[in-house]
Amino acid sequence: MTTIAKLLEIQFQGYFMCRIATDPDPTNEQRGVSGYTLALVGEDPLDQVIRTQIDDPEFLARNLRPPAREMGIRVGVDVNGVLFDGQPYFGPARDALVGARLYLEGTNPPFPGPTYDSRNNIVGSDDNMAFVVNPFQLALRKGPAGDESLLIKAEDYLNPAKPEQKIWEIEDPETYARRLPINFSSSSVPAQSAIRAFDGAVYFQDRVKYLRKRIEDLERQRAETPDPKVAADLETRIQELYTRIWQIDFWASRIETKLAFQLTYSFNVNGPQTVIDRTGSLQGEIDSGQPWPVTFWFGSWDGDLLIGWMEGSLSVPFRPAG
């Protein structure tokens, strides 16, 4: 008799950051020139990387724009629930997994991490939001970075016949069509609900009000400081805020509408799988011998803060102990 391993559905959600260049900038533009996104003076270059976790506090300090913190936003996609065989699960594996951090790892040279790959319609479609997340190396990590008590990794190949092949070398995109979004909605209620923002115009009007208020505060500080270096630094920050207001005003609906965008992916990961459970916290066995279904969406995109929402699940065949 064949005993089937039922699926443990590991659910995750949270904010991600992507310092992405936007059309008509080339997709490797590092500062942002002609699109609606740009790197401010004190920030890192646009590197296109999808960051579901930010472990470097200095990077976060440089690049998480105000008022993200005031809004209670924390960049981090974490495990928030577990189902087993389609039902809510309260076994040991739940405790082991909830709170695990989801990482998208690997690089897509010249970019230092995974990106939404399109190359301005060469290997995808900007107009249809048909981007491959490239590479796809998902990792769930519980415990301190580098010394995780639990680690689950799943990698998917664009072309399983030639795992090393770059996307631009693949002649027929049908090869990686399974990695393209299965659905795109430009007016998604789930995307709006996730961040509780239902009117993009009002959302960004509030943002502009906030930025103007912040400019007033900084101008006051600049007028009061006797230190020319401090005054120059404040002037830089003021100009950064003016730049953001200008971008929001100029691009208007192109930025506002993306709050309601939802881009959904679903495929079975076809590459190597890794499970390391140092303490036996799962109290069961994950089957690494068959493809793991993964489904997730990106959306709720704030093109001023360069952050969005990610939500989804990784399903692994699981046999509880006993």
Next chain:
Amino acid sequence: MDTMTTLGYAVLPSEMTWSPRELFDLFNYTYATLLLLLTALYADFEPQASQSYPFFSSALQENAFGPMMTMLLRPLAEIMAYTRSGNGEETTGPSFELSDADRARLHEPSKLGNIQIFLDRLDEITRRLQRLTEADLAAVARTAGDVPFLDRQLRFVFESATAMTNNMRRIYQLGQLPQFVVAP
């Protein structure tokens, strides 16, 4: 004696090495290719939805706008500014010159209805880009600090040109992938 471009215009100084000159000419060749491509596209435009083999119009359309303009022409012009293409203090920009032969081709759109014309030109662009990428970039960089930028950008443009050439051939034969076709 000043270096002359292939079109006979003396715009670059003699101390310039061969690679910036090649880049300069490559930009103009690519620019001419874009003009030819747009001329052919609009001379006999067919909406993608109504096309069947050969997907000539679609093959041109899918390369003309985003890819050709933003992923080839603009980066090439930017790369030029980081090479020793000037007088040591300033660098040159593209001249957007057309050869007499290309200028004549633009006046006869009816003779542009052959995909091989465009495949050959994209092959030529890719070949020249590969050559530039493999060159000693330190010898052509504006400063030593510009070498990493040149290397990164040239490789990226070469990769894009390679994929665009493949796309043109594939789309002509098979049509565009449905997920990439923009609804009218």
